[in-house]
Amino acid sequence: MKKIYLYITVFFSGMTALAVELSASRLIGNIYGSSNLVWASVIGLILIYLTLGYWWGGRLADKHPDYRYFYRILMWASLSVGLVPMAARPILRVTANAFDRLQVGILAGAFITILILFVIPVTLVGMASPFALKLALKDASVAGKTAGRLSAISTLGSFIGTFLPVLVLVPLIGTYRTFLFFSSLLMLVATLGYFVYVNGKVWLRYAWMPLVLVLLWIFGARGADKATENMIYEMESSYNYIQVLEQDSYRYLRLNEGQGMHSVYHPTNLNYRGPWSQVLVAPFFNEAPHGVDSVNRMAILGLAAGTTARQSSVVYEDIRIDGYEIDPKIVEVGKKFFAMNQPNLQVFVEDGRWGLANTDELYDIISVDAYRPPYIPWHMTTVEFFKMVHEHLTDDGVLTINIGRSPLDRTLVNDLGTTIGEVFPTLFIIDLPGSFNTILFATKAPGSWENFYENYTHLVDSDAEPLLLEAMALTINNRQGPPAQTRVYTDDQAPIEWLTNKMVVDFILAGGTEDLQ
Numbered sequence: 128m129k130k131i132y133l134y135i136t137v138f139f140s141g142m143t144a145l146a147v148e149l150s151a152s153r154l155i156g157n158i159y160g161s162s163n164l165v166w167a168s169v170i171g172l173i174l175i176y177l178t179l180g181y182w183w184g185g186r187l188a189d190k191h192p193d194y195r196y197f198y199r200i201l202m203w204a205s206l207s208v209g210l211v212p213m214a215a216r217p218i219l220r221v222t223a224n225a226f227d228r229l230q231v232g233i234l235a236g237a238f239i240t241i242l243i244l245f246v247i248p249v250t251l252v253g254m255a256s257p258f259a260l261k262l263a264l265k266d267a268s269v270a271g272k273t274a275g276r277l278s279a280i281s282t283l284g285s286f287i288g289t290f291l292p293v294l295v296l297v298p299l300i301g302t303y304r305t306f307l308f309f310s311s312l313l314m315l316v317a318t319l320g321y322f323v324y325v326n327g328k329v330w331l332r333y334a335w336m337p338l339v340l341v342l343l344w345i346f347g348a349r350g351a352d353k354a355t356e357n358m359i360y361e362m363e364s365s366y367n368y369i370q371v372l373e374q375d376s377y378r379y380l381r382l383n384e385g386q387g388m389h390s391v392y393h394p395t396n397l398n399y400r401g402p403w404s405q406v407l408v409a410p411f412f413n414e415a416p417h418g419v420d421s422v423n424r425m426a427i428l429g430l431a432a433g434t435t436a437r438q439s440s441v442v443y444e445d446i447r448i449d450g451y452e453i454d455p456k457i458v459e460v461g462k463k464f465f466a467m468n469q470p471n472l473q474v475f476v477e478d479g480r481w482g483l484a485n486t487d488e489l490y491d492i493i494s495v496d497a498y499r500p501p502y503i504p505w506h507m508t509t510v511e512f513f514k515m516v517h518e519h520l521t522d523d524g525v526l527t528i529n530i531g532r533s534p535l536d537r538t539l540v541n542d543l544g545t546t547i548g549e550v551f552p553t554l555f556i557i558d559l560p561g562s563f564n565t566i567l568f569a570t571k572a573p574g575s576w577e578n579f580y581e582n583y584t585h586l587v588d589s590d591a592e593p594l595l596l597e598a599m600a601l602t603i604n605n606r607q608g609p610p611a612q613t614r615v616y617t618d619d620q621a622p623i624e625w626l627t628n629k630m631v632v633d634f635i636l637a638g639g640t641e642d643l644q
Contacts, residue, residue: 140255141284180253188261194324201317204251209310364456390432392465409525412574415581428479429497433467451479544610
C-alpha cells in the first residue's frame with residue numbers, strides 16, 4: 128500500500144506541474160495575449176524551473192532520503208501554487224492598464240515579475256520525481272525498471288494536467304480557482320502522505336497551510352481580472368478571456384489582452400465605422416449594375432458577437448448568413464449582450480477553415496475576420512485555404528479579409544495580397560482610417576474600381592440603405608494601390624507569427640506607441 132501511494136503522489140505531482148504551466152500561460156495570456164512569444168517565454172522558463180527542481184530534488188534526496196522531507200516539500204509546493212495567482216493579480220491589474228496605454232516599460236517589468244513568481248512552486252514540484260525515485264529504489268538491479276515506472280506515472284499525470292485545466296476547469300471556475308484546485312489537490316495528497324508514511328502529529332505543524340488555501344477559496348479569488356472601466360461582464364472560456372464594456376449605450380467585445388474591439392452593438396445606431404461594415408461593399412467590385420438583391424448568401428469566418436451579421440441583415444434583407452465562431456462562450460455573449468438573434472443567421476461553433484471545408488454551400492461573400500490583432504491564425508493565410516474559399520464562392524462571389532498592419536510596415540498586407548493573388552484575378556485594398564486595419568477584397572470574376580464607382584452612383588440614386596452608402600464612400604476615399612509582390616504562404620510554410628512579432632517590436636522600438644497615447 129505504501130509503495131502504491133508513492134506512485135499516486137508522483138502521478139498528482141506530474142499533473143500539477145503541467146497544470147501550472149498551462150494555467151500560467153492562461154494567466155499571462157489574459158493580459159499579454161497568446162502569441163508564440165508569450166508561449167515560448169512561459170514554456171521555456173517553466174522548463175528551466177523544472178530542471179532546477181530535478182537537480183535540487185536529486186541532491187536533497189541523496190542527503191535526506193526521508194518521506195518526511197518529501198511530503199514537506201510537496202506541502203510547500205502546493206501552498207505556493209495557490210499563492211501565485213493571488214500575488215500576480217495586483218500586478219496584472221496594473222499591467223492591464225499599462226497595456227491599454229501601451230506603456231512598454233511597465234509591460235516588460237510586469238511580465239518578468241510574473242514569470243519570476245513561478246520559480247518557487249514549479250521548482251518545488253519538480254523536486255518530486257527524483258525524490259520519489261530515491262525513496263522507491265531499494266534494489267539497484269531494478270533501478271531502470273523503477274525509474275521507468277515512475278517516469279511513466281508522472282508523464283500520465285502530466286497528460287491529464289495538460290487537458291484538465293484548459294478544457295474543463297478554466298471555463299468552469301476560472302484561472303485563479305484552477306490554480307487553487309490543483310494546489311488543494313496536491314495539498315490533500317501531501318497530507319495523506321504524512322499519515323501513510325510519517326504520522327498525524329508531525330502533520331499538525333503544517334495544518335495552517337490547508338487553512339490558508341481554504342481562506343483563499345473563500346476570499347482570494349473575488350473581483351474582476353482586469354480593473355477595466357465600464358466593464359459589465361467578464362468570463363473565461365477554453366479559448367479566450369472575454370470582456371463586455373458599455374459606454375453611452377454602446378457595447379464592446381474585448382478579448383484577451385484587449386487590443387482591438389471584436390464586436391460593437393448599439394440598440395439604434397448601426398454604423399460603427401469599423402471593419403465590420405466594410406464587408407458590406409464587397410460585391411460591388413463586380414460589373415454594374417449590381418443590386419443588393421443579388422446578394423443572397425454570406426459566410427463569416429470569425430463571427431465574434433455578430434456585428435457584421437447584424438449589419439448585413441439590414442442591408443441585404445433576404446440574405447442567409449452562416450457564421451463560424453470557434454468559441455461557444457463568445458456565441459453566448461453575442462446572444463446575451465449584442466442582440467445576435469437574427470433568424471437568418473445560422474451559427475456554427477467550429478473552426479472556420481474546417482467548417483468551410485465541410486459544407487457544400489456557395490456564398491456571395493466570404494468574410495475572414497478571425498484574428499486577434501495583429502495575429503491571424505496561420506491556417507487562414509495560405510494559398511490552400513484561399514483555394515478553398517474560391518471554390519465556395521458563387522461565380523461573382525467576393526472574399527474580404529481584415530488584415531492588421533502598422534504605419535511602418537505593410538509586409539503582412541503585401542504577403543497576403545501576393546498569396547491571395549495566386550488564386551483570385553483581381554484584388555482591391557483600403558486602409559481603414561483611425562486604425563491599424565487594412566481591408567482586402569478579392570473577386571472571383573474580374574472586377575475593377577470603375578465597376579465600384581458605377582455601382583455606387585447607381586445605389587445613390589436608389590433607396591439603398593444609408594449604412595451601405597456610407598461604407599462605400601469610405602471605401603472610395605481610402606483606396607490604396609495594389610499590394611507589392613512578395614511571397615506566397617502555403618500550408619507547409621506560413622511564417623505569420625514571426626512576421627507579426629517583428630512588426631509589433633519594430634513599431635514599439637520606433638516609438639510608435641506615442642501615437643496611441
